[in-house]
Amino acid sequence: MSPRSEEANIQIKDDRQKQILCSALKVFIHKGFAAAKMSDIATEAGISYGLMYHYFQSKEEIYAELVKGAIEASKQALEKAQKEETEPIDKIRALIVRIFASVGQHESAGYYFVLMMGAMTSGAYPALSMEGPQGPGRPFEMLVRIIEDGQRKGQIMQGSPAELATTFFSAILGLASLKVSGTIASMPDPGVLMRIFQPASQAKTK
Amino acid sequence: MSPRSEEANIQIKDDRQKQILCSALKVFIHKGFAAAKMSDIATEAGISYGLMYHYFQSKEEIYAELVKGAIEASKQALEKAQKEETEPIDKIRALIVRIFASVGQHESAGYYFVLMMGAMTSGAYPALSMEGPQGPGRPFEMLVRIIEDGQRKGQIMQGSPAELATTFFSAILGLASLKVSGTIASMPDPGVLMRIFQPASQAKTK
């Protein structure tokens, strides 16, 4: 037991966990949860098979940890957008630009969205649901609130805010899926997606 | 060997295959390819486990057959839209309405789209690719051609037709995924998606 071994071990432990999570994200996305083998993740991370179970209890725990991170990241992104002192429509524009840029540049950003899509459709994560009992901390509802603000100010077309939000989310998730799989080479112009929100009156009066 | 046994057997064989394919589609969508067990499909179809292998050689063959059907169905839907003697923008509108209606009403229609999404991202089916060497029979390119027509006639916003098509496809695939998983209860208003194509000049001059 050398003097600094405790701190160093904590550091190693933290690094290894991040390393495993990062590798697992790649593997989960490219193969899906069921097809992803623990040996795949171990190989990707460059460690032995058995060591995986020193840091995580099961494959599901790794997946759950990743989803937790994805939910947290999207919450923070939406909170950041909401706090900016700009018009609602500009908050949405900034959000799209930021998302497209991160997905276009960093593989892992796109992975996070695809992971969320999978977690959403599995129905195992209440924080990602769009229907049912509402909870103020859900990313979906945070977007709905921004849309409602924009409608009150006449910047966004009238109609169900939930419908607009789901269509928006669907396009983002779909685009991210196609991007990380290499089906499309780059993300489209943010303006294309902005049109979903555009009120007819805005184009008329301009 | 009774007189009509041959015809009857052919009929039985055809029915069973369709029955298995239909059950497999449900199971694949809800669990993913890897997690879908042959026993799940057999139970869903109401037949024994072993009988599956009398009609299909492997799980992959069943999946490939389903993807083949999905590609064929989308080709036909796009050909139907293209043949109608209406304006390009109306062809797209009719396409969206038809897709939303079928996905909203019949589970299997939504399944087909989700299946296509999975097949697309796996990269194993060239007919579903959006990049790379072009082939005139691909559903994606058929949509691009309709968009180009619409742009020439000023009905659709200017810009990369491929970008518009990918955004459109992404939203459809994303919405279908969320719909079949029960994440959203119903498809949104087709008009929301139509806005992606709307040229600024159209709203202005009206």
Add this chain to the structure above:
DNA sequence: GTCTATAAATCGATAGAC
């Protein structure tokens, strides 16, 4: 054509040496 039983292979999780 249809079923049950079994073979063969795979994978998640654990045990124990270093």
Add this chain to the structure above:
DNA sequence: GTCTATCGATTTATAGAC
């Protein structure tokens, strides 16, 4: 902390009876 070896459970695919 890290690795190798192994168990146990599950699953695909096949064999053979009816």
